[in-house]
Amino acid sequence: MSQASLALYRKYRSKSLDEIVGQEHITRLLSKAVASGRISHAYLLTGPRGVGKTSVARILAHEINQLPYDESSTPLDIIEIDAASNNGVDDVRDLREKVQLAPVSATKKVYIIDEVHMLTKQAFNALLKTLEEPPEHVVFILATTDVDKLPATIVSRAQRYGFRSISPADAVKHLRHIADQEKIKIDDEALTLIAERGDGSFRDSISLLDQLANLADEKEGVTSELIEATLGLAPTTVVNDIIDAADQHQLSHLAELLDGASQQGVEASILAQQLIARLRTKSLETPSYVTLIDSLLDVAKSSQPTMKLFTVLGSYAEHKTPKTAALATPVREVTATIEELTKQATKKEPKVPEIKTVTEPKGEPRDFDWTALIEHTRRNYVALYSVLSKCGHQRLDDTIIIYTGNAFYKKKLDDAKYTPHLYESLTAIGHTDLAIETIPTVAPPKSSQAAAVVAIMGGGEEVSVEE
Numbered sequence: 465m466s467q468a469s470l471a472l473y474r475k476y477r478s479k480s481l482d483e484i485v486g487q488e489h490i491t492r493l494l495s496k497a498v499a500s501g502r503i504s505h506a507y508l509l510t511g512p513r514g515v516g517k518t519s520v521a522r523i524l525a526h527e528i529n530q531l532p533y534d535e536s537s538t539p540l541d542i543i544e545i546d547a548a549s550n551n552g553v554d555d556v557r558d559l560r561e562k563v564q565l566a567p568v569s570a571t572k573k574v575y576i577i578d579e580v581h582m583l584t585k586q587a588f589n590a591l592l593k594t595l596e597e598p599p600e601h602v603v604f605i606l607a608t609t610d611v612d613k614l615p616a617t618i619v620s621r622a623q624r625y626g627f628r629s630i631s632p633a634d635a636v637k638h639l640r641h642i643a644d645q646e647k648i649k650i651d652d653e654a655l656t657l658i659a660e661r662g663d664g665s666f667r668d669s670i671s672l673l674d675q676l677a678n679l680a681d682e683k684e685g686v687t688s689e690l691i692e693a694t695l696g697l698a699p700t701t702v703v704n705d706i707i708d709a710a711d712q713h714q715l716s717h718l719a720e721l722l723d724g725a726s727q728q729g730v731e732a733s734i735l736a737q738q739l740i741a742r743l744r745t746k747s748l749e750t751p752s753y754v755t756l757i758d759s760l761l762d763v764a765k766s767s768q769p770t771m772k773l774f775t776v777l778g779s780y781a782e783h784k785t786p787k788t789a790a791l792a793t794p795v796r797e798v799t800a801t802i803e804e805l806t807k808q809a810t811k812k813e814p815k816v817p818e819i820k821t822v823t824e825p826k827g828e829p830r831d832f833d834w835t836a837l838i839e840h841t842r843r844n845y846v847a848l849y850s851v852l853s854k855c856g857h858q859r860l861d862d863t864i865i866i867y868t869g870n871a872f873y874k875k876k877l878d879d880a881k882y883t884p885h886l887y888e889s890l891t892a893i894g895h896t897d898l899a900i901e902t903i904p905t906v907a908p909p910k911s912s913q914a915a916a917v918v919a920i921m922g923g924g925e926e927v928s929v930e931e
Contacts, residue, residue, distance in 0.1 A: 472674040473667050476642050478519050479533045485666070486634040487516055490625045494520070498527050503572070504623045506595055506604040508580075510611040511627025514665025517607040520627075521576045528603060529570040541570035547579045553586040560594050563602045572603045580606040581613035588615050595621045629664025632656065638666065639673055648677045649685025657691050660741055698730045703738050707746075710756075710781040718781060722774055732769035736760045751880035756780045758881075783844075783888055832859050836893045844892075845885045851876045852886075856907025863899045864890070867907040874904040 478484045481491040481498075490509075497503065507524070509517040525542045526533045538544070545559070559575065567573045583591065595604065595618065606622060608614060630638075636655045643650050650673075658676070662669030673686070679694060680686045692699055698706075702725060709718040725735055740760050747753040759776045766772035834857050841849040855877075856867040868874040876882060890898055 471671065472642060472646070472677075473670040474535070476645075476670065477535065478516070478523065479535075481520070481523055481527065484516050484520060484523075485638050486630045487520070487627055490520065490627065493625070494524055498524070503528055503603060505598045505602065506606065506622035508611075508614075508619060508622035508624040509605065509607045509627065510624060511609070512629050512664055513609050514662075514667030514669075515627045515630055516666065517609075517627055518576075518578060521578075521605040521607050524605060525574040525576060525603075528572050528574060531570065539570060541567040541573045542576070543574070544576045544578065547577050547582040552584060553590050556583070556587040556590040556594075560590065563594060563599060567601055571601075573601055574603045574605060576605045576607070578607050579609065580618075581608045581610045588618060592617055592621070630662075630666050630669075631664075632659045635659035635662055635664075635666065635669050639669060642670060642673065646677065648673070649680070649682075650677075651685075651687075654686050654688050654691055657688055657697075661691075661695060661697075696729055696731060696734060698725045698728070698735050698738055703735075703742050706735075706739065706777065707742065710777050713781050715778055715781055718777055719774065722770075722777070726770060732773040733764040736763035736769070736773055747880075752884035754880045755884060832864070832895065832898075833893060837889055840889045840892050841885070845882075845889065848882050848885050848889070851882070858907060859898075862897055863901055866900060866902045868902055868904050869906050871904045874902045877902050 481495050484491045507521075509521060511517055522535075522542075522544075523533055526539075529539070529541065531539060545555075563573065563575070565573075592615070598604070604622070606618075611619065611624075636652065636659050639655050639658060640652075642648075643655070658669055658672050661672060676686045676690060676694060680690060684690075688700065691697065702721060706718065706721050706725075709715075709721060722735075726732070740757050743753045743757050743760075747757065756776070759780070760773075763769050763772050763776065838849065838853055841852050851868075851873050852866075855869060855873065858865045858867070866877060868877060877886065886900060890896070890900075
C-alpha cells in the first residue's frame with residue numbers, strides 16, 4: 465500500500481519512542497529502560513483510546529529486540545493478539561504453550577495483547593500463571609482502555625504506565641504539522657474545533673482532519689462552517705447566544721435558539737457538549753457556570769435530551785442572580801482577627817461599634833432578616849441550608865459576615881457550587897447590595913458582659929437557654 469493511499473492517522477503514526485507526542489512522561493522512562501537493558505517481563509499500558517498505547521507497544525517491542533520499526537511487516541517474534549476476539553481460556557492456554565518456544569531470530573519473544581480487559585475470568589486465571597513465572601525469553605505488553613476491569617493480580621505483576629488524554633494545545637500543534645505536510649488549507653480556529661471534537665484522542669482528531677480534507681473546497685479549504693455542517697454542530701455564534709440568553713434571564717429567546725438549533729438538525733446531546741466546552745473556558749471568570757456544567761453532563765443520559773437541555777438551561781436562567789456589585793464580589797477568605805476586622809470597619813465608618821457585639825452600627829439599615837435567609841435556603845437549596853442553618857452572622861456596613869464555626873463549613877460555603885445560591889438567596893429576600901465574608905469561628909457574644917467572660921475563659925460560644 466502506497467503512502468498516498470494510507471489514512472492520515474496511519475501515515476503519521478510514530479515510528480520511535482521519541483516521536484510519540486504528549487506522552488513524554490512514559491516514553492522517557494521506557495527509552496532509559498531499553499538503553500540500560502532493564503527489560504521487564506510484563507508492561508501494562510492504560511489510558512483513553514487513541515492516545516498512542518498500541519503505537520508505543522509496537523515500538524517498544526521492536527526496540528527491545530533492537531529492530532527497526534516497519535508497520536508494513538511484523539517480525540515472527542512479535543505477536544499481536546486482540547483480546548476482544550481471542551478472549552477465551554482455550555486461546556490463553558494455546559498462548560501458554562507457544563510462549564515456551566524460543567524466539568525464531570530475535571532476542572525476546574514479545575506478546576502484545578490489546579484490550580486485555582476483554583479476557584474472560586477463566587482466561588485471566590490462565591494468563592496469571594504465565595505472568596507469575598514467565599520464560600526468560602518472553603515479554604508481555606498489555607494494553608487497555610479500562611484498567612478497572614482487570615484483576616488486581618494481573619495489574620500487580622506488570623509495570624504500569626498511565627497514558628494521558630492529549631491536551632488541546634498538543635493536538636492543534638500536531639494537526640498543524642500534518643496539515644502543512646499534506647498542504648491542507650485550514651485556519652487555527654478550525655484546527656481547535658477539530659481538536660475539541662477529538663476529545664483528547666490523536667487518532668480521532670487526525671481521522672476527522674482526513675475526512676474534512678476530502679470534503680473541503682480547494683479554494684476555501686477546511687473551515688469552521690464546514691466542520692459544523694459535517695458534524696451537525698451548532699455554529700459558535702449560536703452557542704454564545706444561548707449562554708448570553710441564559711445569563712440575561714431571556715427564557716423566550718432561549719427557547720427560540722434551542723428550537724432553531726433543533727430544526728437545523730443539531731442533536732441536544734451534541735449541543736450540550738459544545739456548551740460544556742465553551743463554559744469550561746469561562747468558568748474561572750464566572751464560578752456559577754460550574755453548577756451549570758454539572759447539570760449539562762446529564763443531558764446525554766436523559767431519555768428526552770432535548771427537553772432535558774431546555775429545563776437545565778431554563779432553570780439556570782430563572783435562578784441566576786442578576787449581575788450586581790454584590791455578585792461581582794466573591795466570597796472572600798478572612799484571615800484577620802476580630803479586632804483587626806473591627807479596626808478596618810471603623811476606618812470606613814467611624815460610628816461603627818466594636819465587632820465583638822452584634823448591635824447594628826448607627827445609620828445602617830435594620831431590615832436584614834437572617835431567619836428569612838435561612839427559610840429561603842431551606843425551601844430552595846437544601847444542601848446550602850444544611851450548612852447555613854448551623855452558622856452565625858453579623859452585618860457590618862455592606863457586608864454580611866458568616867461565622868461557620870469550623871473550617872469544614874467555611875470551605876463548603878466558599879465552594880463555587882454554593883456561592884451563587886447564597887447570593888441568589890440574598891437577592892430573593894431583598895438584598896442585592898451585600899457582599900459576603902466567611903470566618904471559620906463561632907459568632908462573637910452579643911453582650912459586652914458575655915464577651916468579657918469569653919475573654920477570661922480563653923474562648924467559648926454563646927448559647928440561649930429557653931424554658
